[in-house]
Amino acid sequence: MDILITGLLLGGTYALIAMGLNLQYGMARIMNLANGEMLVAGGFAAFWFWTAGQLSPFLTVFLVFPVAFALNWLVYQVFLRPLVKRAKSRGQLEVDAILTTFGLSFVSVGLMLAFFGGDYFSYSYLSVPVHLFGSTWGANRVAAFGAAVVICGALWLWLSYSRAGMTIRAIAVAPDSARLVGIDVRKMAALAFALGGAVTASGGALISTFLTLDASTGVMFTLKALVIVIMGGVGEVRGTIVAALLLGLLETFVATVIDPGLTLAAAYLLFVVILLFRPQGLFGKRPT
């Protein structure tokens, strides 16, 4: 029971880290290597509002979300749209996007150093125990898990049942055909990218309540997100959620039953096994 809940809580954290990248990579087709920096920026916003004005990170999210949305939309329009325009194939776009966003990640680290400084930013919020099923968990982790459920659930519902969501799925599946049925692919791709960035930044604000971040930690989260997105299947919201939970459960199981030193090894073993047997990811569709 302990393992199950601890694992689910960690899985929720992972889902928050990976969901934004899934939108950006799966829907907008931009392999965004600067994703982790957006997460750290969101975390910093939460830190700043908490230390300066005692504003709860769970309220800061409502501020971080629109700001990050606007910022990512701008980034897409300025830096990434020219790439999309001139790319002749998906492969070319991928290479261009990786190079560009790799550069952007350095720029963002530099900007964050200039504005926030290089110190660790950490604060205590809701670090009180919650008693559930005869054991204790940090309230901030439980709350972040709840937020992850809300965010992921809302995204899944929106993508599955709303018109805009369906349009975004259409551009993810077949960008060329989508144009034929009157979808403004560029606009929707920009929207998906901005939404992904906003989700990532909100995730950052939420997980900063229990993780210690600094300006340079972004790349660690990008890597983790990448692993989860690929395991779950690119462009699959359900896949990302399942992969994140699976990873959380596995890491907790290994840490509790075998040895905490082996969590990383176990995570990458799972990654390799999934790639070997389902290269398209857990929920991904086989390329035709």
Next chain:
Amino acid sequence: MKRRTFAQLAAFALAAGLAGPAFAQDTLKVGAVAPKTGPLAGGANVSYWPNVKLWVEDVNARGGLSVGGKQMKLEVIEYDDQTNPGETIKAVQRLAEQDKADIILPPYSTGLNLASAPIYARYGIPMITSTATTDKAEELSKQFPNVFISLGGAQGIAKGVVEAMSQLKDKGEIGNKIAMVNVADAFGIELAGVAKPAFLAAGFQIVYETSYPLGSQDLSPVMKAAKAAAPDAFVAFSYPADTFALTEQAIVEDLQVGAFYTAVGTAFPGYGARFGAAINGVLGVGGVHADGEAFKAYAARHEAVTGAKPDYWASAMVYSTFQVLEQSIEAVGLDRAAITAHIKANSFDTVIGPLAFDANNNNPSFWTVGQWQGGVFKGVASTGREGAVPVEKKSAWK
């Protein structure tokens, strides 16, 4: 906005260009290389960079360094090595060859100092390390006679922990059951390796022992398992991010121990700011003579100049080694070999007290354990420093 910035830059460039040659002979170039990005940037930004700024400000405020009867102001050239040893080495080369820096400060962290020791040796630069912990001072100084070690080694640090715990045990304040964890990285592995036999020899029983990977996002399984083993004391040889995470988990799980020790990061002012009164009695690596006038004056200047508080371990040591360099240069000038010889031969008055090196270029007296007492992290164990306060039993988290 943009135009104004440009205008300012242009004016600055012009002024520098005009003023440069006239004052060129009256300034000394000080080169500094350390992480501003990468995994160790957080630590370097607490303990290293502010001291470079403070030292240069302090020296310039006094009118500069007196070299050969002439007052020379300092001018800093900073490089970011991205926590990458290859970049550290390149930056040192660049400082020596292209920038022609008169003084080159040592880099940050054990790994980067050891990796760049050969290049400092090649140029004969006196390298008074202040953030490297190593037991290999003897071998190092044989190979690189210009390298000095000031922050101590794993032996001293681990023995300090055992000593502090033994004091509590002898007073009957804790039992003999210890839970010991470490980060699976050179620092944590080395310290755990030294501490384990020392704990056993001191009559402790290790009831839980494990390591966890660097960058672990969830340490609650570790804390739950440690708690289940019902220890009397908890010891973690940890890095800053996990120091914070373990402490938070201990509070959440309400780990009831009479002694709680975490390593790097415990001495950071941010640690005290984050956890407040809950961490009263927490032990950590490092410490300073926090009630001493020298440290208090230093801390006040540090905050005034850099806007941040110094940490209670390496910060003062970093500044002290700069003072050693400063006093040596004023005594013998800029000749690198002469500076090295002077440092070997003399004792220096610094903010951490007198600093002198033994035959192996090692500073034998350093702080090993500190404890948060009433909002200040005070040194409780050292290898011969003055001002240690008695170690106290950890009270309840709330």
